[in-house]
Amino acid sequence: MDYRKKFLVEPGSRVHLDEIDPSYTGKQDEASARAIVQDRVERLQRLQYLLYAENKRSVLIVLQAMDAAGKDGTIRHVLGVMNPQGAYVHPFKEPTPEEAAHDFLWRAHRVAPARAQVGIFNRSHYEDVLVARVRDLVPKDVWSKRYDRIVEFEKTLAQANTHIMKFYLHISADEQLRRFKARLEDPHRQWKISESDYADRAYWDDYMRAYEAALEKTSTDRAPWYVIPANHKWFRDLAVSKIVVDTLESLDMQYPPPSVDIEEIKRKYHAAKDDAEAQTPRD
Numbered sequence: 001m002d003y004r005k006k007f008l009v010e011p012g013s014r015v016h017l018d019e020i021d022p023s024y025t026g027k028q029d030e031a032s033a034r035a036i037v038q039d040r041v042e043r044l045q046r047l048q049y050l051l052y053a054e055n056k057r058s059v060l061i062v063l064q065a066m067d068a069a070g071k072d073g074t075i076r077h078v079l080g081v082m083n084p085q086g087a088y089v090h091p092f093k094e095p096t097p098e099e100a101a102h103d104f105l106w107r108a109h110r111v112a113p114a115r116a117q118v119g120i121f122n123r124s125h126y127e128d129v130l131v132a133r134v135r136d137l138v139p140k141d142v143w144s145k146r147y148d149r150i151v152e153f154e155k156t157l158a159q160a161n162t163h164i165m166k167f168y169l170h171i172s173a174d175e176q177l178r179r180f181k182a183r184l185e186d187p188h189r190q191w192k193i194s195e196s197d198y199a200d201r202a203y204w205d206d207y208m209r210a211y212e213a214a215l216e217k218t219s220t221d222r223a224p225w226y227v228i229p230a231n232h233k234w235f236r237d238l239a240v241s242k243i244v245v246d247t248l249e250s251l252d253m254q255y256p257p258p259s260v261d262i263e264e265i266k267r268k269y270h271a272a273k274d275d276a277e278a279q280t281p282r283d
């Protein structure tokens with residue numbers, strides 16, 4: 001199954017999140033999905049090594065979702081396997097006073113991945129058309145102009161050889177409540193609960209409309225959105241890992257040729273080895 005096609009938000013198409021089943025697992029069973037994720041995770045490590053070696057392009061992965069939908073879990077199980085030398089996660093929290101004193105893209109652009117790097121945005125510049133819209137943090141006249149700016153910004157990154165993938169992890173309101181309850185009862189997870197989690201639930205439908213608008217207006221060929229059914233964590237990991245690996249494989253990256261004459265260095269190596277052996281006293 002080509003998840004890059006199945007879960008893609010076709011550029012220019014309408015999105016109705018109510019009609020997308022967050023519990024979807026297709027014909028996949030959990031045990032074989034876990035084995036596939038394991039394989040994809042290993043491939044992802046090799047592909048990131050290649051991206052780093054090739055030193056020609058970068059990758060930006062955007063994760064957006066309601067609270068408890070699994071952004072952290074996706075990072076822990078799938079994306080977090082990458083070598084920290086070439087990959088990083090940037091969480092987008094409420095803007096600091098310095099961030100808030102700039103245009104909304106300033107903080108995103110500063111942390112966009114440099115060549116050979118993979119940047120993972122845990123939340124992103126999309127918060128400025130999601131929470132900002134739903135909670136009336138700025139007037140409509142302000143947030144409504146941001147979609148075009150986002151498309152332009154992502155185009156700028158793409159033209160600088162940044163490959164962009166954006167994931168909306170789609171859970172149901174019921175599943176979110178189940179996960180909140182599990183957090184309430186688990187002393188190791190209680191720290192994750194915040195006031196705003198429950199407050200945001202009251203705006204669930206508004207958030208869905210805001211997500212639909214963002215997905216419709218900003219899914220482009222070079223910065224596509226994928227809507228990932230995420231009620232089942234194992235399926236979420238499967239879908240994300242497959243899409244990321246398939247995308248990186250489609251880039252057909254190549255190791256750069258060595259910058260030195262390998263045959264010459266081999267000759268030197270053998271000569272040095274012969275010398276060392278000649279000098280080693282034998283008993």
Ligand code: ATP
Binds near residue numbers: 092128
């Ligand atoms: P977790 O809860 O798993 O630790 P999180 O991403 O929810 O991860 P929090 O610190 O709970 O982290 O929440 C970050 C908060 O910052 C969210 O409520 C989000 O909506 C808010 N936020 C992010 N960007 C903006 C923004 N541009 N304007 C206003 N609020 C924002």
Ligand code: MG
Binds near residue numbers: 194
């Ligand atoms: Mg939170």
